[in-house]
Amino acid sequence: MVVIDKKINSLINLELIKYLENRVRARLLYELREEVVEVIEPEIEKDGTFLSDFIIRNKLSNYEVILLLLTLIPHLVPNFYTKIIEEYIPQGGEFPEFGGVKGKSYRGILPTVETALYILSGNYIVNRLLNRAYILYENRLIKNKIIVVEKVSEGEPLTSAKLILSEEYTHLFLTGEELKPQLSQDFPASLITTNLAWEDLVLQEKTLNDVKEIENWLAYKEILMNDWGMASKIKPGYRVLFCGLPGTGKTLTAGLLGKHTGKDVYRVDLSMVVSKYIGETEKNLSKLFDKSINKDWILFFDEADAIFGKRTGVRDAHDKYANQEVSYLLQRIEAHPGLIILASNFKNNIDTAFTRRFNNIIEFETPNYDERLLLWKNNLPKNVELEESITIEELAKKFNLTGANIVNVVQYACLKTIGSNENKILRQYILEGVKREYTKEGKTINIKL
Structure with missing residues (x-):
């Protein structure tokens, strides 16, 4: 024995x-x-x-x-x-x-x-x-x-x-522990997590409703495909495009979908996927899809234009193989049984062959006044007051900032306040942070400090 x-x-x-x-x-x-x-x-x-x-x-x-x-x-x-x-x-x-x-x-x-x-x-x-x-x-x-x-x-x-x-x-x-894959050439993606909750995500109502559709698919896909017998009628998986300017909540939404449905979200590192050598891009993508095909993960392709962009007219061998990469991607995402999220700054940058196959295209618009007001309220520290000469209503009205911009401004102003031993967040620090955000994006703004 x-x-x-x-x-x-x-x-x-x-x-x-x-x-x-x-x-x-x-x-x-x-x-x-x-x-x-x-x-x-x-x-x-x-x-x-x-x-x-x-x-x-x-x-x-x-x-x-x-x-x-x-x-x-x-x-x-x-x-x-x-x-x-x-x-x-x-x-x-x-x-x-x-x-x-x-x-x-x-x-x-x-x-x-x-x-x-x-x-x-x-x-x-x-x-x-x-x-x-x-x-x-x-x-x-x-x-x-x-x-x-x-x-x-x-x-x-x-x-x-x-x-x-x-x-x-x-x-x-x-x-007795699950082994999470690490970012490598064989697995060009990294796990993304968030400590935030749905209440921290400020989106327009239509956008939130569209996101709820994804939650429904994640929750009820087995019932739809198996109990309702739809597996032979509809394609496996769910494909969605998040489009909108940087900082409007695309990555956070992907992270929250994973957090609240108990699924790992992997952001694909396109710098490790795309190769100038013929056939290497498809090979790298094949490794990724093969690894994740039955893991019930969410694959998040950020800045997806780099690989899902429009096909061009064939002028030389390079164009021919670039178009073959797109065709290969079409086959893989259609056959993938899980959730695939593509994120792009502009919907028109994505090849129409992909857009036709999306189950949903969700627009992440720049926040309006009410949303900016809520973002300022959510992100400013609760135990430290603003200087009396500035209000969040004024900030929300004057400055057309995204959620990511506002978080950056708050971080800058808070660190300046701590470093200066102030007991309130000064107007000057907030406005300096706002100016920095506009400058980063190549915009000019006349702010009186």
């Missing part, structure tokens, strides 16, 4: 490990000694372990449970397979039917498709053919990239491909 460290009992249901061991032993007994041993499938209950909860929540079949355990066990017990095999083949030697490979540093057996086929089908060729198709193409763990089938060298059978449990799920099952 394989000995398993009791420390993992709080994370992994040991009965499941024992079940896999019994399945391996039963197959070896039948194939090598023609002894039939019945293996009873375990009753998987909610035991507080992430592995059991995952199996129950996703209603995994018995075969899917075996595949999951096959790929998880090398991370737990390095000699799991070799110890069992040595009991039945004590003389050692080659055992190609079982499959498996050695790693560069790992000295135990890493399972391959052949390993899974042997445990599920033995040497019975009809079952092997059926299960081969199931393992490689049909089961949900492979489709959803929870388990990855490694590419094989040219000329080698696909059954020699290594089965690898994805890093995210390995981390989840072994630590």
